[in-house]
Amino acid sequence: MSTTEIKFGGLGGQGIILAGMIIGRAASIYDNKFATLTQSFGPEARGSACSAQVIISDKKILYPYVTKPEILLIMSQEACNRFLPDAVHDATIIIEEDLVNPKELKPDMKVYGIPATRLAEELGPKMILNIIMVGFFTAVTKIVDYESVKEAVRTSVPEGTENLNMKAFERGYHFGNGIG
Amino acid sequence: MSTTEIKFGGLGGQGIILAGMIIGRAASIYDNKFATLTQSFGPEARGSACSAQVIISDKKILYPYVTKPEILLIMSQEACNRFLPDAVHDATIIIEEDLVNPKELKPDMKVYGIPATRLAEELGPKMILNIIMVGFFTAVTKIVDYESVKEAVRTSVPEGTENLNMKAFERGYHFGNGIG
Numbered sequence: 001m002s003t004t005e006i007k008f009g010g011l012g013g014q015g016i017i018l019a020g021m022i023i024g025r026a027a028s029i030y031d032n033k034f035a036t037l038t039q040s041f042g043p044e045a046r047g048s049a050c051s052a053q054v055i056i057s058d059k060k061i062l063y064p065y066v067t068k069p070e071i072l073l074i075m076s077q078e079a080c081n082r083f084l085p086d087a088v089h090d091a092t093i094i095i096e097e098d099l100v101n102p103k104e105l106k107p108d109m110k111v112y113g114i115p116a117t118r119l120a121e122e123l124g125p126k127m128i129l130n131i132i133m134v135g136f137f138t139a140v141t142k143i144v145d146y147e148s149v150k151e152a153v154r155t156s157v158p159e160g161t162e163n164l165n166m167k168a169f170e171r172g173y174h175f176g177n178g179i180g
Numbered sequence: 181m182s183t184t185e186i187k188f189g190g191l192g193g194q195g196i197i198l199a200g201m202i203i204g205r206a207a208s209i210y211d212n213k214f215a216t217l218t219q220s221f222g223p224e225a226r227g228s229a230c231s232a233q234v235i236i237s238d239k240k241i242l243y244p245y246v247t248k249p250e251i252l253l254i255m256s257q258e259a260c261n262r263f264l265p266d267a268v269h270d271a272t273i274i275i276e277e278d279l280v281n282p283k284e285l286k287p288d289m290k291v292y293g294i295p296a297t298r299l300a301e302e303l304g305p306k307m308i309l310n311i312i313m314v315g316f317f318t319a320v321t322k323i324v325d326y327e328s329v330k331e332a333v334r335t336s337v338p339e340g341t342e343n344l345n346m347k348a349f350e351r352g353y354h355f356g357n358g359i360g
Contacts (some may be wrong), residue, residue, distance in 0.1 A: 012335075021197070021219070026219040035222075039199075039201070041208040041215040064218050064244060158338065165187050 003057040004143055007069040007087075009079025012050045015130030016075060018156060022134050026144040026152035036064035045123060049078055061069035073137055074100050094137055095138040096129070098135075112140045114175050120168065128168035129158070135172025146173065183237040184323055187249040187267075189259025193230045195310030196255060200232035200334060206324045206332035209235040218245035229258055236323060253317055254280050254308075274317055276309070292320045294355055297313050300348065308348035313338070315352025326353065 006023065010016040016041060024035035036051045053066035068089045074080045075092045080100045087093070090108035097113030105111065116132040123132075131153055138149045150169060157165040186203065196319040197219060204215035218233045233246035249267045253274045256262045260280045267273070272287035276294030286293065301314075311333055313328040318329045330349060337345040 017201070024219070024221045030221055034220070036218060036220050038216060038218045039204070040241070040244075041204045041217070042240070043208055043212050043214070056278050060222070064220075115221070 003055060003061075004071065004124050005066040005175075006054040006056070006067050006071040006073065007066050007083050008054065008073045009049070009053065009083050010075030011078075012048045014050070015127065016050050016073075016076050017131075018119045018136075019073065019130040020054045022131075022156050023137065023144060023151065024054050024056070025156065026148040029151055030148040031145055033058060034060050036061045038064045038066075044123055049076070049082075051079060051083070071131060071137075071141055071143075074102075075133065077101065088137045091143060095135070096133065096141060097104040112136070112176070116172065116173065119171055119175065123167055123171060125163055131168035132172035132175075133168040135174075136176040138169075139173045139176025148158050181253065183235060183239075183241075184251065185246040185249050186234040186251040187231065187246050187263050188234065188253045189229070189231040189263050190232045190237050190256075192232070194255050195307065196230050196253075199253065199310045199314050199317075200234045202311075202332045203324060204234050204236070205336065206328040206338070210328040210329055211325055213238060214240050216245075218243045218244045220335050229262075231259060231263070234288045238248065241322055251317075251321055251323075252314030253313060255313065256280075257281065258345065272321060272344070274313070274320060276313065291317070292356070294352065294353065299351055299355065303351060304344055306344055311348040312352035312355075315349040315354075316356040317352075317355045318349075319356025 006015045008020040020037050024037045027033040027035040029037055035056045042149045054059050071092045072087055075096045077100055079100055089106045095113050096116045098115050098117055114136045116129050120126050120129045137151050152163050153165055153169050188196050188200040188266045200217050204217045207213040208217040215236045235241050251272045252267055255276045257280055260282050269286045269295050273289055274291050276296045278297055294316045298307050299312050300306050300309045333349050334342050
């Protein structure tokens with residue numbers, strides 16, 4: 001059985017939860033896998049920090065909390081500081097490189113950075129930042145199929161924004177393939 | 181300790197997940213409670229069914245799966261058929277009454293119906309259906325504070341749609357107060 005634990009972290013408004021949902025849905029759309037997304041709201045949810053835990057598995061998931069993330073997708077420094085210590089020693093760390101500077105990395109961790117904010121500004125509105133990150137994540141991790149994620153993006157973004165978000169996805173994906 | 185298990189079910193595109201998130205966030209914004217939202221994507225996620233599990237508690241939540249929902253918010257017949265049998269014997273069942281006809285109710289269950297689709301059409305675009313349901317839920321269940329939910333709606337809906345969604349929330353809330 002193969003199970004992958006992923007943590008998504010950033011600031012409210014960056015679309016980090018939608019990014020997690022798209023990856024979770026993509027895993028089930030064509031890949032015939034199971035996925036869960038769990039979001040915890042504690043009293044700290046009053047601040048602007050925002051995170052989601054996604055598990056992808058070949059089997060039904062009995063315990064949906066991520067305890068040792070193998071992949072982190074991080075869009076704020078605060079999320080990085082908070083979640084990096086829990087990640088496995090050889091975790092894949094995916095960051096928006098202009099917003100996040102990972103400190104105290106373990107030696108086997110692999111860090112992949114993308115200037116997604118700048119790329120978003122080139123394409124149009126900044127709200128597509130999360131979808132650029134999803135494209136980059138898809139290229140770097142290869143844990144969900146390219147076509148599945150594309151379909152999950154298309155069916156998850158607000159009506160009327162599909163074309164723009166497809167471009168954002170492709171931009172992040174190609175950036176990730178160039179360096180991955 | 182007080183813990184409430186809630187299940188949200190409907191069709192993709194109805195905004196059922198956002199409804200669950202708003203309730204979860206509201207519980208933490210002012211009420212100082214903990215909440216989790218869990219969404220499972222199995223191979224069945226390829227269909228149009230959509231559901232979320234929300235737990236609200238005074239304490240940190242150790243197991244975020246809903247096993248015996250005490251409240252159901254249901255926006256499709258399929259979700260009703262699927263989730264009703266698992267609900268506790270005296271569950272509160274909140275339905276969009278033109279879309280859902282609950283069958284095989286247990287004798288102690290309380291059903292609250294609202295014609296949210298028609299009310300949404302009176303106010304404007306149909307996409308506010310879920311927020312009308314959130315307002316109705318707030319009035320009927322009283323498990324989250326009115327002001328907390330209002331604030332959670334305001335900060336969770338797409339920018340530029342706040343006023344319309346506030347009206348939708350109020351419409352559902354007042355409808356619920358009239359009959360609750």
